[in-house]
Amino acid sequence: MIKKGLFLLLMGMIVFACSEDESTNPDESDDAFDRKAMLVNWADNIIVPSYTAFNTEAKNLETVINNFTENPSVETLQQTRLTWRESYLTFQHVSMFEIGRAEALNYRNRVNVYPTNTSEVDNLIAEGNYDLSLPSTIDAQGFPAIDYMLNGLAVTNEEIVAFYTTNGNAQNYKDYLNTLAETISTLTETVLNDWNNGYRDTFVDNTSSSASGSVDKLANDYVFYYEKALRAGKVGIPAGVFSNEPLPEKVEAFYKEDISKQLAIEALQATQNFFEGKHFNSATKGESFKTYLAYLNTIKNGENLGNLITAQFETAKTNLQGLNDNFSLQIENDNTKMLNTYNELQRNVILMKVDMLQAMDISVDYVDADGD
Amino acid sequence: MKKLLYPAVVMSLILASCSSDDEAGDVQQDVDVPTNYSFERGGETTVQFPGQTTRLQMSTELIGSFNNFDTATEESLLNMFAHVEGANDFENTDLNASGKNIKSKTAASADYFSANATESAEIKADFESYISDQVNIVFPNENTIAEPGVAGQIADGSSVRYVNEKGVELNQVFAKGLIGALLTDQILNNYLSTSVLDEASNRENNDNQILDGDNNYTTMEHKWDEAYGYLYGDPSIPTENPNSVLNESDDRLLFNYLGRVDGDEDFEGLAEDVFTAFKTGRAAIVAGDYELRDEQVAIIKENISKTIAVRAVYYLQAGKEAIANNDMGGAFHDLSEGFGFMYSLRFTNNTNTGAPYVSPSELETFKTQLLEGNGFWDVTPETLDTISETMASAFGFTVAEAAN
Numbered sequence: 001m002i003k004k005g006l007f008l009l010l011m012g013m014i015v016f017a018c019s020e021d022e023s024t025n026p027d028e029s030d031d032a033f034d035r036k037a038m039l040v041n042w043a044d045n046i047i048v049p050s051y052t053a054f055n056t057e058a059k060n061l062e063t064v065i066n067n068f069t070e071n072p073s074v075e076t077l078q079q080t081r082l083t084w085r086e087s088y089l090t091f092q093h094v095s096m097f098e099i100g101r102a103e104a105l106n107y108r109n110r111v112n113v114y115p116t117n118t119s120e121v122d123n124l125i126a127e128g129n130y131d132l133s134l135p136s137t138i139d140a141q142g143f144p145a146i147d148y149m150l151n152g153l154a155v156t157n158e159e160i161v162a163f164y165t166t167n168g169n170a171q172n173y174k175d176y177l178n179t180l181a182e183t184i185s186t187l188t189e190t191v192l193n194d195w196n197n198g199y200r201d202t203f204v205d206n207t208s209s210s211a212s213g214s215v216d217k218l219a220n221d222y223v224f225y226y227e228k229a230l231r232a233g234k235v236g237i238p239a240g241v242f243s244n245e246p247l248p249e250k251v252e253a254f255y256k257e258d259i260s261k262q263l264a265i266e267a268l269q270a271t272q273n274f275f276e277g278k279h280f281n282s283a284t285k286g287e288s289f290k291t292y293l294a295y296l297n298t299i300k301n302g303e304n305l306g307n308l309i310t311a312q313f314e315t316a317k318t319n320l321q322g323l324n325d326n327f328s329l330q331i332e333n334d335n336t337k338m339l340n341t342y343n344e345l346q347r348n349v350i351l352m353k354v355d356m357l358q359a360m361d362i363s364v365d366y367v368d369a370d371g372d
Numbered sequence: 373m374k375k376l377l378y379p380a381v382v383m384s385l386i387l388a389s390c391s392s393d394d395e396a397g398d399v400q401q402d403v404d405v406p407t408n409y410s411f412e413r414g415g416e417t418t419v420q421f422p423g424q425t426t427r428l429q430m431s432t433e434l435i436g437s438f439n440n441f442d443t444a445t446e447e448s449l450l451n452m453f454a455h456v457e458g459a460n461d462f463e464n465t466d467l468n469a470s471g472k473n474i475k476s477k478t479a480a481s482a483d484y485f486s487a488n489a490t491e492s493a494e495i496k497a498d499f500e501s502y503i504s505d506q507v508n509i510v511f512p513n514e515n516t517i518a519e520p521g522v523a524g525q526i527a528d529g530s531s532v533r534y535v536n537e538k539g540v541e542l543n544q545v546f547a548k549g550l551i552g553a554l555l556t557d558q559i560l561n562n563y564l565s566t567s568v569l570d571e572a573s574n575r576e577n578n579d580n581q582i583l584d585g586d587n588n589y590t591t592m593e594h595k596w597d598e599a600y601g602y603l604y605g606d607p608s609i610p611t612e613n614p615n616s617v618l619n620e621s622d623d624r625l626l627f628n629y630l631g632r633v634d635g636d637e638d639f640e641g642l643a644e645d646v647f648t649a650f651k652t653g654r655a656a657i658v659a660g661d662y663e664l665r666d667e668q669v670a671i672i673k674e675n676i677s678k679t680i681a682v683r684a685v686y687y688l689q690a691g692k693e694a695i696a697n698n699d700m701g702g703a704f705h706d707l708s709e710g711f712g713f714m715y716s717l718r719f720t721n722n723t724n725t726g727a728p729y730v731s732p733s734e735l736e737t738f739k740t741q742l743l744e745g746n747g748f749w750d751v752t753p754e755t756l757d758t759i760s761e762t763m764a765s766a767f768g769f770t771v772a773e774a775a776n
Contacts (some may be wrong), residue, residue, distance in 0.1 A: 004528070008722075103698075106527050109527070109529065109530045113530045126684070131515065132517055133517070134517065134532075135517075135525050135526060135527035135528075135531075135532040135533075135701070136515070136523060136525050136532045138527065138530055138532065365697060366697075367690070
């Protein structure tokens with residue numbers, strides 16, 4: 001509350017400062033930046049292509065998992081893991097777009113809440129009767145639950161495969177794994193179809209600069225994702241920033257062990273790409289937060305804010321690259337590096353959530369959860 | 373300004389105010405307010421409140437059992453509420469051995485309920501109904517998605533909330549309501565009541581150091597400590613220096629929210645004010661200075677009452693924001709907490725009137741407004757604003773101060 005209070009105070013001072021400006025330059029408050037061009041670039045060159053790519057990956061994962069459950073072996077298990085990793089990486093490119101149908105479906109939470117609740121997974125498998133649309137099953141599905149089922153059921157590959165072959169409940173294990181993959185695939189297709197069947201137009205036409213406008217909403221979703229899911233979820237929480245002790249078991253892909261860094265870098269690159277308007281899987285760039293800031297000519301500490309944010313993305317990325325592939329090991333062996341990385345990620349929270357949103361006259365629409 | 377209220381300053385304020393009052397002056401100069409809540413006689417502490425700690429632990433375990441879908445029953449939860457000595461109602465076996473329970477002290481203060489058995493019974497029945505409805509209405513719909521008119525579960529981000537058919541999370545209403553009906557009522561309207569502190573020959577005995585049976589305290593000292601225990605009695609809070617764990621203790625009842633309100637810069641210093649008043653009042657009792665004691669009572673009553681009101685407004689406003697963002701799960705959680713704190717306003721005490729800051733009949737109207745029709749599913753922002761503004765203005769703060 002203190003932070004929020006300070007923020008409001010700051011906001012108040014800024015509003016006051018702005019109103020002074022307005023008296024000398026009354027036309028400045030509503031800028032003439034082409035919001036529509038930015039929305040079109042976001043939708044057509046980033047969001048829809050990302051979902052399209054991930055939808056293909058998700059379908060592929062469903063097929064490969066289906067094949068694994070029909071022919072369980074160490075070999076098919078290893079193939080499945082590779083596909084799971086590829087699709088998990090691509091998912092990092094859509095996770096930030098929790099808007100429209102994705103928001104209504106609670107999409108990000110259904111696909112990637114971790115750590116997964118292994119006792120809940122075990123229970124549901126034992127019962128053989130579940131409804132993954134229930135919010136209470138959110139921590140028993142998605143990529144983290146598949147991680148547990150492919151990597152965490154036992155120590156050796158042979159022992160894991162045995163759950164799908166000789167285990168007395170093998171059919172339930174197969175069914176649950178298939179349902180997990182099918183659920184990710186169905187959810188993703190639902191979101192993608194919505195974009196392709198009308199939502200894209202709704203989204204790009206809603207150029208209002210109010211809280212309900214597409215720019216304001218997606219900016220909030222984006223910053224929320226960066227702050228909560230990326231900075232806190234992937235790095236801060238396991239490093240113990242929000243608890244008394246580090247929590248190395250809370251890293252992403254805990255059971256796979258060696259891809260938590262890769263996932264975090266992919267996610268950071270995806271958020272940077274979006275900030276810079278970079279088309280999915282292409283070097284071309286279009287209208288973006290960064291070009292918007294350039295248009296507004298927002299200067300902080302004598303530098304263009306957009307350039308500062310890009311530079312900070314690079315610094316954070318360099319820090320991430322210096323960490324162990326397995327964040328759990330990094331935390332256990334030298335958590336200082338993990339905390340330093342968190343600090344670098346945090347700097348862009350300030351630059352984007354405070355400086356950028358203020359420059360664009362966008363109000364933050366979320367508050368820190370109460371925690372009880 | 374509030375931060376200046378450190379003990380030394382308080383002392384000098386006391387001394388300064390005394391100088392104009394020659395008669396009382398000599399006595400008041402003897403009031404020695406310690407840094408910590410630490411009082412001894414013959415080298416041993418005089419501070420004890422095990423009964424309060426027991427009831428806080430019972431409350432915490434009962435609240436934590438509300439969502440034990442597989443093990444809790446209506447009977448098991450009601451038995452925790454009205455525990456009988458020796459019954460195996462709690463996981464914590466020390467609690468089972470205790471002859472104390474929650475129900476007998478719910479809406480049971482000397483000032484508000486000693487001659488108001490009807491309302492006391494109604495309030496106890498409210499809490500029992502939260503338990504019964506949880507088991508009979510929410511439990512059967514554990515695996516149903518909540519809808520207007522249908523109990524069940526609803527997502528709140530990556531959490532899940534279980535609500536009744538009106539969107540009410542009964543465990544939250546129970547917990548936040550109990551902060552008023554048990555803790556606040558016992559502190560403000562019972563143990564800090566003149567009728568309790570000065571009952572029978574308490575003053576005379578206190579003046580003459582006549583101790584309470586075999587105990588190391590006078591009855592008046594003990595009554596004061598029992599008030600203290602309802603606020604600071606959670607085992608994770610150090611008795612002598614509770615604010616050292618402000619916002620860091622395991623307490624999830626009144627002390628927790630005292631910390632939350634103190635963390636809002638509009639109310640910063642409130643937790644220190646309350647603690648300073650508690651130890652100053654206790655020191656005044658030791659010194660036999662009842663005027664000074666009663667000044668501290670007034671400070672405690674005002675600030676604890678305000679704590680409840682600030683949280684009531686805070687949560688109703690948070691719920692309003694969440695509804696605007698289409699986050700119904702988050703909204704129901706906030707509104708349920710807000711409803712519980714609003715319920716607790718019944719037990720606040722305005723020392724100017726000796727009554728709650730908002731009248732019980734007005735609170736009833738608010739409850740009806742929030743719960744009519746499909747309850748939280750269709751409550752309007754206007755209703756939430758009107759109720760928030762009425763509550764805030766009764767306490768002299770603004771909705772904006774509480775909401776941020």
